[in-house]
Amino acid sequence: MLYALSTCQWCHKTKVLLEELGIAFDYDYVDLLEGKEQDAALDEIERWNRSGSFPTLVIDNKRAIVGFREQEIREAFAA
Amino acid sequence: MNVPEITEMAIDAAYRTLKADAEKNGYRLNPDGDFVKNLIRGLLKNEQRYGYRACPCRLASGKKDEDLDIVCPCDYRDTDIEEYGACYCALYVNEAISTGKQKVAPIPERRPPRSERGKTRVVKIVSTTATPVFPLPVWRCKVCGYLCAREQPPGICPICKATKERFERFV
Numbered sequence: 001m002l003y004a005l006s007t008c009q010w011c012h013k014t015k016v017l018l019e020e021l022g023i024a025f026d027y028d029y030v031d032l033l034e035g036k037e038q039d040a041a042l043d044e045i046e047r048w049n050r051s052g053s054f055p056t057l058v059i060d061n062k063r064a065i066v067g068f069r070e071q072e073i074r075e076a077f078a079a
Numbered sequence: 080m081n082v083p084e085i086t087e088m089a090i091d092a093a094y095r096t097l098k099a100d101a102e103k104n105g106y107r108l109n110p111d112g113d114f115v116k117n118l119i120r121g122l123l124k125n126e127q128r129y130g131y132r133a134c135p136c137r138l139a140s141g142k143k144d145e146d147l148d149i150v151c152p153c154d155y156r157d158t159d160i161e162e163y164g165a166c167y168c169a170l171y172v173n174e175a176i177s178t179g180k181q182k183v184a185p186i187p188e189r190r191p192p193r194s195e196r197g198k199t200r201v202v203k204i205v206s207t208t209a210t211p212v213f214p215l216p217v218w219r220c221k222v223c224g225y226l227c228a229r230e231q232p233p234g235i236c237p238i239c240k241a242t243k244e245r246f247e248r249f250v
């Protein structure tokens with residue numbers, strides 16, 4: 001699950017990388033959510049990433065990669 | 080919803096202004112033109128949505144007084160450029176990056192998390208000497224650190240053009 005902002009370029013790069021790697025993923029543009037939905041997304045992000053920053057990539061509900069860490073993302077999906 | 084498209088023309092115009100202002104004041108934009116233009120599209124989008132240019136890489140609340148620290152240029156820009164060579168979004172970069180000698184890398188978020196915002200602001204300075212009494216208050220621009228002693232902060236920071244509400248009482 002990728003939590004992103006529609007205006008953020010690091011988020012954009014992350015999304016492009018995941019697509020390039022051919023990974024099936026869901027994503028939310030949290031800035032386009034409203035009210036309760038947005039709050040719920042933020043609560044979920046903060047469970048994985050205390051600073052609540054974007055992009056936050058949650059992999060299989062097990063771990064999270066915060067920011068466009070290209071190498072780390074590639075390695076996480078290399079197996 | 081009928082929101083006007085942000086045109087390439089508007090982005091180009093904003094780009095030229097930002098670049099000229101940056102260079103005049105000793106800042107540099109990221110040399111990757113497309114990356115920068117996408118960020119500017121985000122800034123203009125936020126201006127349209129919220130009424131001010133909130134940082135494209137952070138979630139704005141839509142309440143200006145809660146978002147003042149992330150109105151571009153944000154309060155964190157200079158410290159991040161100093162420490163990581165670029166601001167959080169990598170819109171502004173240092174000289175090494177602007178000349179292609181160093182690469183931009185993602186930067187950790189410096190803005191306090193939601194639950195801590197607005198709390199950690201006041202740093203108490205403990206001094207053993209008596210605080211000198213100044214005839215005027217001293218104001219500090221939170222964006223660039225400019226200081227001035229006058230009754231009220233200036234309407235616009237003469238150095239970085241930040242608006243009056245970005246000033247804090249310093250002494």
Ligand code: SF4
Nearest residue numbers: 134151153166167168
């Ligand atoms: S200076 Fe950089 S990090 Fe700060 S608001 Fe502007 S684009 Fe975002």
